[in-house]
Amino acid sequence: MSWDKLTVEQQQQVEHQLSILKRGAAEIVPEEALKMKIMKAVVTGKPLKVKLGLDPSAPDIHIGHTVVLHKLRQFQDLGHEVQLIIGDFTGRIGDPTGKSETRKQLSEEDVKHNAQTYQTQLGKVLDLNKTSFYYNSTWLGELRFDDVLRLAGKVTVARMLERDDFAKRYATNQAIHVHEFFYPLMQGYDSVSLESDIELGGTDQTFNILMGRTLQGAYEMKESQVAILMPLLEGLDGVQKMSKSLRNYIGIDEHPNDIFGKTMSIPDTLMLKYYELTTALPNTEIEELRHGLEAGTIHPRDAKIKLAKGYVKMYHGAIAAEEAEQHFITVFQKRALPDEIEEVSLEGGHLEDGSLSIIRLLVSLSLQASNGEARRSVEQGAVKLNEMKVTDIHAQIKPVDGDILQVGKRKFVKIKLV
Amino acid sequence: MSWDKLTVEQQQQVEHQLSILKRGAAEIVPEEALKMKIMKAVVTGKPLKVKLGLDPSAPDIHIGHTVVLHKLRQFQDLGHEVQLIIGDFTGRIGDPTGKSETRKQLSEEDVKHNAQTYQTQLGKVLDLNKTSFYYNSTWLGELRFDDVLRLAGKVTVARMLERDDFAKRYATNQAIHVHEFFYPLMQGYDSVSLESDIELGGTDQTFNILMGRTLQGAYEMKESQVAILMPLLEGLDGVQKMSKSLRNYIGIDEHPNDIFGKTMSIPDTLMLKYYELTTALPNTEIEELRHGLEAGTIHPRDAKIKLAKGYVKMYHGAIAAEEAEQHFITVFQKRALPDEIEEVSLEGGHLEDGSLSIIRLLVSLSLQASNGEARRSVEQGAVKLNEMKVTDIHAQIKPVDGDILQVGKRKFVKIKLV
Numbered sequence: 001m002s003w004d005k006l007t008v009e010q011q012q013q014v015e016h017q018l019s020i021l022k023r024g025a026a027e028i029v030p031e032e033a034l035k036m037k038i039m040k041a042v043v044t045g046k047p048l049k050v051k052l053g054l055d056p057s058a059p060d061i062h063i064g065h066t067v068v069l070h071k072l073r074q075f076q077d078l079g080h081e082v083q084l085i086i087g088d089f090t091g092r093i094g095d096p097t098g099k100s101e102t103r104k105q106l107s108e109e110d111v112k113h114n115a116q117t118y119q120t121q122l123g124k125v126l127d128l129n130k131t132s133f134y135y136n137s138t139w140l141g142e143l144r145f146d147d148v149l150r151l152a153g154k155v156t157v158a159r160m161l162e163r164d165d166f167a168k169r170y171a172t173n174q175a176i177h178v179h180e181f182f183y184p185l186m187q188g189y190d191s192v193s194l195e196s197d198i199e200l201g202g203t204d205q206t207f208n209i210l211m212g213r214t215l216q217g218a219y220e221m222k223e224s225q226v227a228i229l230m231p232l233l234e235g236l237d238g239v240q241k242m243s244k245s246l247r248n249y250i251g252i253d254e255h256p257n258d259i260f261g262k263t264m265s266i267p268d269t270l271m272l273k274y275y276e277l278t279t280a281l282p283n284t285e286i287e288e289l290r291h292g293l294e295a296g297t298i299h300p301r302d303a304k305i306k307l308a309k310g311y312v313k314m315y316h317g318a319i320a321a322e323e324a325e326q327h328f329i330t331v332f333q334k335r336a337l338p339d340e341i342e343e344v345s346l347e348g349g350h351l352e353d354g355s356l357s358i359i360r361l362l363v364s365l366s367l368q369a370s371n372g373e374a375r376r377s378v379e380q381g382a383v384k385l386n387e388m389k390v391t392d393i394h395a396q397i398k399p400v401d402g403d404i405l406q407v408g409k410r411k412f413v414k415i416k417l418v
Numbered sequence: 419m420s421w422d423k424l425t426v427e428q429q430q431q432v433e434h435q436l437s438i439l440k441r442g443a444a445e446i447v448p449e450e451a452l453k454m455k456i457m458k459a460v461v462t463g464k465p466l467k468v469k470l471g472l473d474p475s476a477p478d479i480h481i482g483h484t485v486v487l488h489k490l491r492q493f494q495d496l497g498h499e500v501q502l503i504i505g506d507f508t509g510r511i512g513d514p515t516g517k518s519e520t521r522k523q524l525s526e527e528d529v530k531h532n533a534q535t536y537q538t539q540l541g542k543v544l545d546l547n548k549t550s551f552y553y554n555s556t557w558l559g560e561l562r563f564d565d566v567l568r569l570a571g572k573v574t575v576a577r578m579l580e581r582d583d584f585a586k587r588y589a590t591n592q593a594i595h596v597h598e599f600f601y602p603l604m605q606g607y608d609s610v611s612l613e614s615d616i617e618l619g620g621t622d623q624t625f626n627i628l629m630g631r632t633l634q635g636a637y638e639m640k641e642s643q644v645a646i647l648m649p650l651l652e653g654l655d656g657v658q659k660m661s662k663s664l665r666n667y668i669g670i671d672e673h674p675n676d677i678f679g680k681t682m683s684i685p686d687t688l689m690l691k692y693y694e695l696t697t698a699l700p701n702t703e704i705e706e707l708r709h710g711l712e713a714g715t716i717h718p719r720d721a722k723i724k725l726a727k728g729y730v731k732m733y734h735g736a737i738a739a740e741e742a743e744q745h746f747i748t749v750f751q752k753r754a755l756p757d758e759i760e761e762v763s764l765e766g767g768h769l770e771d772g773s774l775s776i777i778r779l780l781v782s783l784s785l786q787a788s789n790g791e792a793r794r795s796v797e798q799g800a801v802k803l804n805e806m807k808v809t810d811i812h813a814q815i816k817p818v819d820g821d822i823l824q825v826g827k828r829k830f831v832k833i834k835l836v
Contacts, residue, residue, distance in 0.1 A: 093564050096571025143563040146511050152597035153514025157575070157588065160596065170575065178578065178603075179570035181596055 001039050013042045017078050021071070023283060024276045026203045026231040029210065034226045037197055041080070048080040051196035051212075051225070053136075053187055054118060056091035056111050061121045062249040063311065064233040064242030067277045068200045069125040071230060075198075076130045084122070085190050086115050089137040096179050111135070121252060124315050139193040140186055151185055154218040155211070160184070163207040184208045188215035196225045203229045233277055238267035252315040259315065260324035261410045263308035268300040271307060279310055331409065344413040346399060355398040358383065358390050365415070367407045382408045419457050431460045435496050439489070441701060442694045444621050444649040447628065452644045455615055459498070466498040469614035469630075469643070471554075471605055472536060474509035474529050479539045480667040481729065482651040482660030485695045486618045487543040489648060493616075494548045502540070503608050504533050507555040514597050529553070539670060542733050557611040558604055569603055572636040573629070578602070581625040602626045606633035614643045621647045651695055656685035670733040677733065678742035679828045681726035686718040689725060697728055749827065762831040764817060773816040776801065776808050783833070785825045800826045 003011065017038050028034050041048050052068055061069075072082050091106040106114075115133065122131070143151070160181050161170055169176050184207060191199060191212030199209045209227040216224040232241040235248025242249045250262045266274065272293070275286050292298030305325065313321035344365050356364070359374045362383065368374035375393050377383050383390045384406040385397065403415040421429065435456050446452050459466050470486055479487075490500050509524040524532075533551065540546070561569070578599050579588055587594050602625060609617060609630030617627045627645040634642040650659040653666025660667045668680045684692065690711070693704050710716030723743065731739040762783050774782070777792045780801065786792035793811050795801050801808045802824040803815065821833040 089563070093567055096568045140563055145507070145558055145561040145566055148563055148566045149511055149597045149600055150514045152600065153595050155596050157579070157584075157594040157596055157599070158591070161575070166575075173576070176575040177571050178573050178575055178599055179567045181575070182567055182570065185596075 001036060001043065003039070006039065006043065010039075010042050014038050017042070019283065020074050020078065021228070023074075024067075024230065024273075025071070025228050027206070027227070027229040029206075029213075029227040029229070033223075034198070034228070037223075037226060048075070048197040049083055049195065050075045050080055051083040051085060051191060051194060051199045052201070053085045053087055053190065053199075056086050056088045056106055056114055058110075058114055059118045059121060060244065060251060060253065062242060062244065062251045063274070063278050064235065064249060066125055066252070067230045067233050068202065069122060070278060070280065071200055071228065073125055073127065073280065076127045080130075082126065082131045083134060083194050083196060084118075084131055085134045085136050085194070086111070086118065087187070087190075088115075088135045089140040090183065090186060092137060097177050124252060134190075134194065136186065136190050136193075140189065148182075151189060151215075152181070154215055155181075155185065157181075184211040185215070188212040191225050192216055192219045192221065195221065197223070198226045198228060200228050200230065202232050204232060205229065231273075231277070233273070234270055236262055236265055238270055250311070252311075256312045256316045256320040256324035257327050257410055259312050260308045260328050263311055264301075264304055264328065266304070268304070271300065271304055274307060279307070279314075281310075341404060341412045341414045343416050345416050345418045347418055353398075355396045357393075358385075358395040358397050359393060361397050361399065361405070362407065365405065365413050367405065367411055367413060377407050419454060419461065421457070424457065424461065428457075428460050432456050435460070437701065438492050438496065439646070441492075442485075442648065442691075443489070443646055445624070445645070445647040447624075447631075447645040447647070451641075452616070452646070455641075455644060466493070466615040467501055467613065468493045468498055469501040469503060469609060469612060469617045470619070471503045471505055471608065471617075474504050474506045474524060474532055476528075476532055477536045477539060478662065478669060478671065480660060480662065480669045481692070481696050482653065482667060484543055484670070485648045485651050486620065487540060488696060488698065489618055489646065491543055491545065491698065494545045498548075500544065500549045501552060501612050501614060502536075502549055503552045503554050503612070504529070504536065505605075505608075506533075506553045507558040508601065508604060510555060515595050542670060552608075552612065554604065554608050554611075558607065566600075569607060569633075570599070572633055573599075573603065575599075602629040603633070606630040609643050610634055610637045610639065613639065615641070616644045616646060618646050618648065620650050622650060623647070649691075649695070651691070652688055654680055654683055656688055668729070670729075674730045674734045674738040674742040675745050675828055677730050678726045678746050681729055682719075682722055682746065684722070686722070689718065689722055692725060697725070697732075699728075759822060759830045759832045761834050763834050763836045765836055771816075773814045775811075776803075776813045776815055777811060779815050779817065779823070780825065783823065783831055785823065785829055785831060795825055 006014070014035065018035060021034070021038075022028065037048055040046070050072060052072060076082055088106070088108075088111040091111055092108070093105065115135075119128065119133070122128070161167055163184065166176055166180075168174075187208045188211035190196075192215050195216075196212070199212055201209050206227065206229055209225075209229070213224040213227065234240065235242035235246060236250070237246075237248045240246050240248060244251075250259055252259075254262075263274075272286065272290055275281055275289065281289075289298065289303055293300060293303060305328075308328070309321045309325050312324045316324075346361075346364060358378055359371050362368040362374040362377070363371060368377060374383075378390060378393045378395075381389055381391050386404055387406070390397075399415045399417065401415065401417050404412060405415060406412050424432070432453065436453060439452070439456075440446065455466055458464070468490060470490060494500055506524070506529040509529055510526070511523065533553075537546065537551070540549070579585055581602065584594055584598075586592075605626045606629035608614075610633050613634075614630070617630055619627050624645065624647055627643075627647070631642040631645065652658065653660035653664060654668070655664075655666045658664050658666060662669075668677055670677075672680075690704065690708055693699055693707065699707075707716065707721055711718060711721060723746075726746070727739045727743050730742045734742075764779075764782065776796055777789050780786040780792040780795070781789060786795060796808060796811045796813075799807055799809050804822055805824070808815075817833045817835065819833065819835050822830060823833060824830050
């Protein structure tokens, strides 16, 4: 298909789609093929099939995950189709070596339950009417040994050992079990099975997504998929990739006040990146923001409030967004206690002399999940009793009715002895 | 099981079996486990299951192959059971990369036909009544993707790359396709499936056979198989491993005169090794031979005639053995032409001036399979017409009735013009 054969209107449409779809992408491999595919879609009216693979383990989506979801949504808004693949086949197998505790075998019910949660959470960003869900056990579960050998015959060991983590482990004599080679092969075979035109993923998925490209070629599909690789979003610390394990994340199911407060804590320098990658704000408005911030006509705090409010609105609705903003202004900007503090009952009867350690108090009131967490909060100066810091982890407290205990900037309780 | 608990008779039996089974073995891994297994078999009366894997491609057994077969026969004579596994699963897959012409996909009929040929040929050494044949497609063909992943999860990539040929290819950047890792895994899984006690093979099979040991352990079998590794027999040149491609072999289906003649051509230094590894001659008689040869009371030629006659007897019967010996004595020892030379018809009518090239003559009379082969024989001085060497490949011959054409030491025809 040649550019010159397109009408001017078609050419404009292609340019329009590309300007949206390229936004924020770290890499598109190969970029020319993306253009060809979009030209074809525009001319034929046939939507592209855009694939994303999902981990079948318990989903708990944070803003970092929404980077690829927003990209998918852009495809949907431009009329394309989204294929979401739940990797239940892998999940059902668990860890064949039996050595890893983290990769537990998931039951079919686990997988179904998790898929349900995905639908609920992803529906906040995606248009579910234009989204097809697939379980890859549907096709992978049917493969027999000879099919598997044929699949494995498409790739060399050397190519596999080029994958970053394999290369590092092989170089440092850490075990790589042979079955691990099949994870990229399975992901790639999904693309063969669904004839995907495009696969999305973070830059850490480059190897696996390009494997799909290789395998589609090896299985003699006419065209191979294009990889759109999105940057990994830095978390609240502004340095490390946003992740649950690093505790630098904003979960979309978190309390609106937490989403709002956490968003306000991201470094100013990252704000535009967050806008670009994790909101639906049009390119033009992002450019206005950028210019306003550079010219000093927009205060970074206001831009961040807009971002925070946008997140709460997207994930919890407009009313929650207003309330969260109000809460934030009351607590942080007016530096006062919030209007309404939750009253929590504390059984005073079983305290020997009416006192207990600050650690036990924090845990008893469910302000902290564990003794360890409570200790760290105290040590870091995050705990206040009636607006006075408590920094001694051995401090003994004699709570009285109406005491206000605070952890960090956003957690408050009023004690009621019962 | 403890040695001291055995009766003296049982102990003698174990020692007796070990003295036979260890004969000629290059390595037994682990040797102590072989003793334990035999002790158990002697005490319980339960025979050991001794496995040998067979290539499913067209069998054409030569004396080199019979090294492991004679070892199996020793096991049978001691009351144990032999498991012969035809690797049809591998054969039916062919080469998944489609790049190798040598590993063609075998049809089910090919496989069955080859298995039949195996039975006929192996029956010359083995006791087929104590031999079970298996096709490994029976169990391997039933495995699904998740089973295959479980299998692959038992072994690391580093271990696989320790296999000699993989190591060399990896080091020199020659492609190893991922499916190739499954050949040792499949062979090992055969041992799991059949609960083999012992696996036999040449020393070039060490990696694959030890994989069976590993996998039996990984699949939690109580005991793992013992590897009995036999030396690779040098061929007629006395240096290289006997093989078809090196043309230094004695095929068991070859003409008795060829078997006899080829055997007479092996270096004297290898004779005792041939006796030890490829005949059923008892240890005591081999020792007598050794002493006789060392003391000079036995002439090497006589020992070799005995060996040659033994081969022909084993593979073609006693009468053929007598005839082959007679033929040998007539042709080589008396340096005369044999009594009876086959008369072959040659159409003289279509020769322009009654002559044709020596090359065409050799091929027309089926003394040589191709022009190339014929040329080489002439160049090497192996061709004689009426006992005169023909060394010019362009020589034009006018054959007359009764001409005797000879190639090498053993091929003669008498020409009859028609």
